[in-house]
Amino acid sequence: MKKNQTTGKIRYRLWIPLFVLSGVAIFMLAWLAASITERKVETRYLDRPRIDIPPAEPNSDIWGKNYPNQYDTWKATADTSFYSKYNGNGNIDMLQRYPALVILWAGYGFAKDYNQSKGHFYSISDVVRSLRTGAPSSRQDGPMPSTCWACKGTNVVQEMNRVGTREFYAGKWARLAGKQTNPIGCADCHDEKTMELKLTRPALTEALVRMGRDTSAITWQEKRSLVCAQCHSEYYFDKNRPDAEGVAYLTFPWDKGLSAEKMLAYYDETGHVDWQHKLSRAPMLKAQHPGYELYTQGIHARRGVSCADCHMPYRSYGGVKFTDHKIQSPLNNIANSCTVCHRESEQELTANVYSNMDKVIEARSILEHLLVKLHIEAGFAWSIGATKQQMEDILQGIRHAQWYWDYAAASHGGAFHAPVEALRLIGKGIDIAQESRIRLSRLLAGLGHSGEVPMPDISTKEKAQAYIGLDMDVLRQEKQRFLQEVLPAWLEERP
């Protein structure tokens, strides 16, 4: 560097390189800063939900925009192609398969129509089409209360938030027909902001609270069963609540415990009767799908395996692992459901499952035929002059025996979830049924009839329904008229 002696100026020759150097240095540093910032900002756009989901949004298509894999597999519950040995997701007319059921439910809606439940996709269409919901001619008409909708779809969550639980249950099924249009979907189990599992049905949370559970301390793994238990549980309509006069309030009879005995004790104590049997006049109970309760008695529950672990296993598709939302029989997905833990071949596992099912169903059939005989013999006793006092114990026996039968049969998968418990209950039912028949024979002998009671030919659904006096043609015609004339108009109505 040459310095001019007199003025001390530095030669300009240095300015340019110095200028350029510092410019480059600052440029590079700023470039690095920008690069760092850019890559940090990327995370704001990576894997972000694409849209905001409104609170309790009933339309699952909207949720599906953010979670396409879960949405696509959820839609796949429309599949009806799978038939296992005893069930599956296909169309099965249960009354046709087991005509005895018509007799067992004589005087109750199930004797009219009972189809095996299909995928969640069909929850609305099946309930609308079922003969059990009848053919309401107006919004205040029909056999079923509004409460029935509680387990049928995502509109429930929004509607309950809007009007409250009691108001939702009030009135007839027809009141909300045409307004409940979305089948079981995302909003039933998930929080829209965090996708956390959420219990949305008050019947379950109220039952847990009555049992002394702290609902804020429920673990994630428990929720993977409890969101299912919201609907796959035994329930009844409590019409005598002091805070809900005249409302069919959805209640789980869990106060004494989850076992069949405890629930029966609850019902006997409260004097609950679901219907009076048309033939035997017994005060009957209907067990509605105690799937969760029976599962808790099995080995899988004991080992901490939740509903979702088998029915919604993880799936790897397109290089991404996610929960398979096609809820179905694990027999249709053995590789992902079973072999994760059980390292036997699919054939071996299937054979093991069917072997248990065969045995449970063998015992169940025995009980079914006994109950058929019981009802018909009891009806016969009435016809030859039995008194109420004479029949009382027998009718209680019928009530109890059929309760045990229905609890085991209706739990859908009880033969897998808890085969030992299912067989135990059926065994108990057989015992009570036979004891009641012994009493009945003594009574019949006392009334002068010591031979066998004549059994009608109820070998088919049609014969059985005719025997109990159902005019199926009228019921079907009325239903058709409802589906073609009344319902479309209701669908058109705006709320």
Added chain:
Amino acid sequence: MTIMERSGKTKMIKLAGIVVAGAIAGLLGYNLYISNAVSYLSEDSRTCINCHVMIPQYATWQHSSHARVAGCADCHVPQTNPVAKYVFKARDGFNHATAFTLRTEPQVITAREEARKVIMENCKRCHSRANEGVGLMSRNYDDVKKHNGRACWDCHREVPHGRVKGLGTTPHALVVGPGTGNRQ
């Protein structure tokens, strides 16, 4: 001569020089700040998700058997002595930073050879008890390269990051950390 007596131009240049030096120092400091550079001196696993491309590894680790017993550094950084540790961190860090800045990370990030050596040594460091009796402690990654034995992960393939790997394989992983946009 006093400062007042020096020519204005020299003073100006000195001033300019100091200002530029300050600007550069400031920018450098800013870069250190936004890149969270200090965190790289630590062994906190969340440091690794300063870069979002590591989210799949972080998320899979979090849901793995090793989540509560080993952090990222416990497996991926030599734990034999501090010198080895920091020399490795320096080299490795430079490679990471270069790749991330120049966007040369592959869709499926796999460990480099040097890294594999480190990982295998760390497997043995914790799982010595299980392997002493069966003579596996004498194996190291150099042997594996010579086809003289298997690496731990040749059988334990899911540990801990699973078998499905790639930048897009954990689309909805909720991880909290500086590089993730989820503020704590």
